[in-house]
Amino acid sequence: MLDLVQLRSFVMVAQTRSFTLSAERLGLGQSTVSQHLQRLERGLGRRLIDRDTHAVRLTADGEALLPHARQLLALERQASAQFDTFAPRGPFRLGISEDLVSGQLPGLLEDFIADYPSVDLQLSVALSKTLAEMQDRGELDLVMAKRRIGERRGDAILREPLVWLAGDPEAMLAKPALPLIVFPPPSLTRLLLMEALERSGMPWRIVCSCQSLSGLTAAARAGMGVLVQPRSLAPAGLREIAPPLLPALEDVEFVLVTARSADHATVSAFSRKVRERFGKGFAGLASAEAGRKDGIF
Structure with missing residues (x-):
C-alpha cells in the first residue's frame, strides 16, 4: 500500500532535487522528509533516490515511480476539490510574459490544474507591456510579467x-x-x-x-x-x-498583477503556487543552469 504522505515528499524531492528545499515547501523538518523517503523505499524494496554531497538524483526505479506518484496525488487533490464548496472554479484568464514560457511554467500549470480541476484556464503569452494593456482593457485576471526597478505596478516575486x-x-x-x-x-x-x-x-x-x-x-x-x-x-x-x-x-523584477474584477480565490490559489516555485528564485531550471556553466566571460 502506497502512503500518499510519503509520495508527496518523494515528488517534491524529485522536483526540487533538494531535501532542504523540499522540507521548506512542505512545511516539514528535513529529517521528516528523509524518513518519508526511507519508509517508501523500504515498502517498495527499491532504492528511489541517490544522494551525495553534490546532488540528489532519481534512480531508474525512482524515475519509473514518479509519473505514478504524481497521478495518485493529482487524483487525491481532485477528489478533495470536488467536495470543496469554496475551491476555485470557472474561467481564469492568465497572462504570462514570454520570458517565462520555458522552464518551470509547464510544471506550474500542471500542478495548478491538478489541484483545481474545476478551473477553466485561458492562457495568453505576450510581452509584459502588451499583457498590461490587455489587463487594462479587462481581458486578463492575473498577469505574471516583468517590470522596471522602481515601478509600482504589481506584487514583486523576485529580482533578476x-x-x-x-x-x-x-x-x-x-x-x-x-x-x-x-x-x-x-x-x-x-x-x-x-x-x-x-x-x-x-x-x-x-x-x-x-x-x-x-x-x-x-x-x-x-x-x-x-x-x-x-x-x-x-x-x-x-x-x-x-x-x-x-x-x-x-x-x-518579476511581478504578479491582479485585476480588481478577478476572482480572489482563484488568484490567491495560483499566487501560492507561483511563490512555492519561485519564492527562492528560478532555481531548478535545467536550461539556465547549463547556460551559466558554459559562461566564461
Whole structure:
C-alpha cells in the first residue's frame, strides 16, 4: 500500500532535487522528509533516490515511480476539490510574459490544474507591456510579467539581473557593430539594452527581431547575434558576456498583477503556487543552469 504522505515528499524531492528545499515547501523538518523517503523505499524494496554531497538524483526505479506518484496525488487533490464548496472554479484568464514560457511554467500549470480541476484556464503569452494593456482593457485576471526597478505596478516575486548572451561571444565582440537579437517594441528588455548601449556609445545593429523567445534563442544559437535575458532564464547553449566587455544592464523584477474584477480565490490559489516555485528564485531550471556553466566571460 502506497502512503500518499510519503509520495508527496518523494515528488517534491524529485522536483526540487533538494531535501532542504523540499522540507521548506512542505512545511516539514528535513529529517521528516528523509524518513518519508526511507519508509517508501523500504515498502517498495527499491532504492528511489541517490544522494551525495553534490546532488540528489532519481534512480531508474525512482524515475519509473514518479509519473505514478504524481497521478495518485493529482487524483487525491481532485477528489478533495470536488467536495470543496469554496475551491476555485470557472474561467481564469492568465497572462504570462514570454520570458517565462520555458522552464518551470509547464510544471506550474500542471500542478495548478491538478489541484483545481474545476478551473477553466485561458492562457495568453505576450510581452509584459502588451499583457498590461490587455489587463487594462479587462481581458486578463492575473498577469505574471516583468517590470522596471522602481515601478509600482504589481506584487514583486523576485529580482533578476539581465545579462548579455551569445553562442560565440568572441565572434560577436569582434564585429564592428554589435549584432542584436531582440524582441520587438514595446519590449522592456529591448528598451533597457538600448539604453545601456546608448550610454556606452557602442555601435550596434539589429539583425533579428521576433515575438517568440524560442525564435530569438534559435537565432542566438545559430550565431546571428547577442541576446539579452534574465540570468536564471538563460537558454542552454549560450554563454554570458560580462561587463566591461559589454555595458552593465539594469535588473528587472518579476511581478504578479491582479485585476480588481478577478476572482480572489482563484488568484490567491495560483499566487501560492507561483511563490512555492519561485519564492527562492528560478532555481531548478535545467536550461539556465547549463547556460551559466558554459559562461566564461
